[in-house]
Amino acid sequence: MIVDHYALVGLLALIGTGLSLLVAGLYRPDLPVVEVPAAWASYRFGFPVYALIFLSFDMEMIFMYPWAVVFADLGLEAFLDMLVFIAILSAGITYAWKMGGLRWE
């Protein structure tokens, strides 16, 4: 059963958190520490276009994982469907590239 499989994940989550707390409680060597001012600096956001394109392609990856599992059993038709999908997305990347969006500011 699927749910039983993930019981290990839950158990490991509990064990991992417990271990971390244990380490936090026990391992306390003295380290040299320096006080620095808090981070009020203004950062430039260098990659907004990259980030938004990443979000779009993340959606694409969602579709590609199930497709990849069933592709070999469905043959040419599935291949053509994905060809169209990839062509659409490649058009997107090409547009962004040629418009100069793929740049770190």
Added chain:
Amino acid sequence: MELTLRALGVLAALGLAALLTHFFEPAALSDAQERGPATPAGARGPVELAPNPDRWMHPAGPVTALLGVLFALIVIPYGPDLVPRDLGIGVFYFIVVVDFVVLGLSLGGWGANTRNSVDVYYRATAQLVAYVVPLGLAYIGAIMMARSLSTVSIVDAQAGMWFVVLQPIGFALYLVTGLMQAYRPPFVEPFAAFIEHGVYGASFAWQALLWRLALSSLLFLVAAMGAVLYLGGWRGPLLPGPVWMLLKTFGLMAIMVWGGSRVPLLSTGRMLELSWKVLTPIGLANVLVVGALILLGVGPS
């Protein structure tokens, strides 16, 4: 109970992986100028603390990263029946939980509230934006040939021929994006010396220990998943499964780390450019090529 045994097995795997990587990695990085997560404790500067850290987010960082690495160790097979849990969607699950490490870097970096650590947060998120899509495309080739998302099925599908022979482009893509995922040179900017070695510069001692554990295991995991996807996992003629698995994992780790340390370091902007202008188109082309190969009958039946 059986579940506890499996959990203990995962913990043992974590300890072993981190320990072996901890001693193996500096040997492969010997003449690199920037060691990234492998920076030894003596080479790091003093810990920087801000007057007002976020006291929930800052400790949550390394804990989240450790949890991510623990979860990811579940699906790595070490032998014919030696996998802590064969999830039906193993490979997809793996890629998702390794993102927990990035989440941990964000929490820890932001929570510490020093200028350098918030810089780590930005750069780590930029690296996430760079690596996820090409890495997924590198996985997809192997998934297509194996017809399954389960790591055990992918290893079984390579009984005839390893996927590295059938999909060399995919393998090369995995080498590069795996390095990006593991924050090793040349993609090491979130851990560079000029920002006080990343989260190490803003963590208390126990946090630095957990970070070291998580990041070493992350490199092991990336190499192990590469061995599973492209090098046939535990399959091999004479030696038992786990031995082959370790050999392949550390071999791949050596190739990746050694090769990566020879290349000049990439800044975050160049890395994003590389990822979106080169790696993603190559990945998409790889998917189409592998699709054509499968339609022509190449690969496991």
Added chain:
Amino acid sequence: MSFAEAAEWFAFVILAVISVAGALGMATTMSMFRSGIFLMASFIGVAGLFVLLSADLLGLLQVMMYIGGMLVMILFMVLFSHDPGGSMMADMDMSLIERFFSLGLSSSPDKEGMDMERHGHDGMDMGGQGGHDPMDMGGQGGMDMSMTTPVKRWAAALSVTLGGGLVALLLLRPAWPTTDTTPNPESARMIGELLMSKYMMAFEGAGLLILIGIFGAVLVARPGAYPDRDARDAYVTRDLPPAPIDEDPPPSADAHVPPEALEEVTVSGAHRDEAGGPPPQNETGQAASESLDRDS
């Protein structure tokens, strides 16, 4: 109740608590970053509930969206808002819930004025703020900003009523259809087959939607009609070195800005401003023309 069932109940309770507490924390905490993280935690709780219902691929898709996608969105939010860390709010009067979810935030020790240029927020601008501390608003503490609106109580009452109404609709529904079939463990294969057969139009349509999203992203960032440096340089003239002092005309005669300086400012990394905002002042023109050479 067998051990497995008890464990399942226990997991359900924990995940439900995480989902609800995450949503509550998102709405009441004083730090914007924490708000995003609480939303992430809430949806990871929901993803766990999906897994409990044997929809493991959907649950993990949820987690992937909310870690990959939402981290990036939180980054956007952090860079374009002031006080993302909540330290300005940390000293305010807060209700009990707000205080609970804002534990661990502490206020910034230095509240002197910090001079920072603020560009106008037209679409997406390249300035921004990181870090926990806000730009100073006149040197006061957090009391000047009104974090509470007069309708807060009404909004809370309305949302509780609506939520209660929806839950009542669910519970009092006449018949819940139940099936005895066990869920198919091969969820990825099933979803793939459905995608390829029944939902093919949705599949391709999603591709088109994603394409439109990419167009929007490129438009909002507005790289402009000069996509690279050579094209840009071909269009604008380079700034000459400034004339020595005694050759400058007296200020009263000539109060307008020479056109090259204006173009330099527009082009120096902030060319996305050209569609909006007034031409910048002369003193920033000089500084910006120097920064053009550093522009990478």
